[in-house]
Amino acid sequence: MIIETEGLTKYYGRIRGVEALDLAVREGEVFGYLGPNGAGKTTTIRLLLDLIRPTRGKARLFGQEVRGHAAELKARVGNLPGELSLWDNLTGRELLTFTSSLRGGVDWSWIEELAGRLELDLSRRVHNLSHGNKQKVGLVQALAHKPALVILDEPTLGLDPLIQQQFYSLVDQMKSEGHTIFISSHILPEIERVCDRVGIIREGQLVAVEQVTELKRKRLRQMEITFGVPVPVSEFDFPGVRDAVQSDRAVRFLVEEVPGVFDTIIKRAAQFQVVDVKVAQATLEDVFLAYYRKEGDNAAA
Amino acid sequence: MLLRSLFLKTVRDLRGQIWGWGLGTGSLAVMVAALYPAFKDQMGVYAQMMSNFPPALVAFFGDVTDIGEWSGWLGIEFFSWIPPMLAVFAVVVGTGLIAGEEEKGTLDLLLSHPIRRWRVVMEKFAGFVVATLLICALICLCLLLSAAVAGEAKDLGRLLLAGLDIAPITLASGGLALAASVVFRQRKLATALSVTVVIGSWFLDSLGKVVNVLKPYRPLALFHYYNGGQVMSTGENWSNVGVLLGLTAVFVLVALLAFQRRDIAV
Numbered sequence: 001m002i003i004e005t006e007g008l009t010k011y012y013g014r015i016r017g018v019e020a021l022d023l024a025v026r027e028g029e030v031f032g033y034l035g036p037n038g039a040g041k042t043t044t045i046r047l048l049l050d051l052i053r054p055t056r057g058k059a060r061l062f063g064q065e066v067r068g069h070a071a072e073l074k075a076r077v078g079n080l081p082g083e084l085s086l087w088d089n090l091t092g093r094e095l096l097t098f099t100s101s102l103r104g105g106v107d108w109s110w111i112e113e114l115a116g117r118l119e120l121d122l123s124r125r126v127h128n129l130s131h132g133n134k135q136k137v138g139l140v141q142a143l144a145h146k147p148a149l150v151i152l153d154e155p156t157l158g159l160d161p162l163i164q165q166q167f168y169s170l171v172d173q174m175k176s177e178g179h180t181i182f183i184s185s186h187i188l189p190e191i192e193r194v195c196d197r198v199g200i201i202r203e204g205q206l207v208a209v210e211q212v213t214e215l216k217r218k219r220l221r222q223m224e225i226t227f228g229v230p231v232p233v234s235e236f237d238f239p240g241v242r243d244a245v246q247s248d249r250a251v252r253f254l255v256e257e258v259p260g261v262f263d264t265i266i267k268r269a270a271q272f273q274v275v276d277v278k279v280a281q282a283t284l285e286d287v288f289l290a291y292y293r294k295e296g297d298n299a300a301a
Numbered sequence: 302m303l304l305r306s307l308f309l310k311t312v313r314d315l316r317g318q319i320w321g322w323g324l325g326t327g328s329l330a331v332m333v334a335a336l337y338p339a340f341k342d343q344m345g346v347y348a349q350m351m352s353n354f355p356p357a358l359v360a361f362f363g364d365v366t367d368i369g370e371w372s373g374w375l376g377i378e379f380f381s382w383i384p385p386m387l388a389v390f391a392v393v394v395g396t397g398l399i400a401g402e403e404e405k406g407t408l409d410l411l412l413s414h415p416i417r418r419w420r421v422v423m424e425k426f427a428g429f430v431v432a433t434l435l436i437c438a439l440i441c442l443c444l445l446l447s448a449a450v451a452g453e454a455k456d457l458g459r460l461l462l463a464g465l466d467i468a469p470i471t472l473a474s475g476g477l478a479l480a481a482s483v484v485f486r487q488r489k490l491a492t493a494l495s496v497t498v499v500i501g502s503w504f505l506d507s508l509g510k511v512v513n514v515l516k517p518y519r520p521l522a523l524f525h526y527y528n529g530g531q532v533m534s535t536g537e538n539w540s541n542v543g544v545l546l547g548l549t550a551v552f553v554l555v556a557l558l559a560f561q562r563r564d565i566a567v
Binding site for chain 2: 141
């Protein structure tokens, strides 16, 4: 295992960070760490990097315990922190010179190649860079030494779609070269796009670990149909439709990926006067509530 | 070149402060020296004026028996004022070494690299030590210039030693600020605490010279161990230097131990 945690728990005073995490990430996989903001994703990553110390439990990288071996282990890890802060007064090249020196030197032709692929100008000062370009500097920094394990904390947060695609293609390349990638995100499609397996974290606890194919099977759409007159929700009570609610003349529900479900919905709706139809990807929270609700969890209320 | 290690980057980040504080305070020495010839001529008037002051007030400003001499003049008008000024530099930089990076969020990035925590503290503090020595070197250059301006060329060795004597008290103040910032985690709190201790100790030492109640507590003040202008008249007091450097080491050790154990704030 490249990453392994055993009952890993972190409390900040009385505030919960993560609780009894048992994670296992295999060599060469792209592991998605999915959860809403505040679920404990960054806390987990900071524990793995020994930036914070566990209240209980253990974290291991490459089979070695993080506590006591952090510096050696970090030589084989590249990290892009969430809410990245860089030394603003340096140019991209200066910053990478500095971070490379902390690793005892790296292959600059690879840095130039990365910068070229990401269309990143290394001669500009960091404080003059846009958010997206700062993220690129952070990514180049994380990949510069071709680490065996790459940890990316919300890497595409606030990036435009074009740059996101560049990120994803780099991740694909790293994967094909055998690197293990641990990527945290609260964006479901992103995880579906790049990952092999997904750990789902909610309120500090790992609620499920699934293959991405399984997660895709559980993909939900949010649908809202507005009618000319109020239509009772019971009209949409059939397999594949869940959590239907009526508000005034609109009916809202979640749709599962069941074959033929849209056909049934449209045909049923067509029996009434339809004014408007909206379909959207369900939010992560909807997916959680639909599939990963815990016993006695009243978050749905 | 200056980005090849954390130590060198720390010195690089302090470039502006080194030039600013070194030449800023150093130029005061030149100004004071320029006033010296005029003052020397008026010594009689000045001595009479001083004799009218309450002895306690006179003592507060230091040993004025030799103010008519070049060493006494520099001691009172320059060497007694510079360390409290440089304490500002020491506290600002000392609290910023770790807590500054932590507040900016760059400490997460730094510690994502294979560098041990004790090494971060040591390399950063070493950068501060070098910056302090460079400031003292600039002050020494200005002191040589001031000696030329005042036409006082004798005992240049002691003059330079007095310039370097500013370093131990500045290092101790910076060490205290570093330790406070690592232990208390908040830069503002650490700054307030360090300023209170450093400036408080300057007052304690100065007032202790004239207020009998405070006299026994003078050894508790950092500034009690600063030799100042006395280096020019009586030579360096190495045991005082030792106390300040020893305290600096203790402060850095506290910072090392505290930083080794604690969580890095987000």
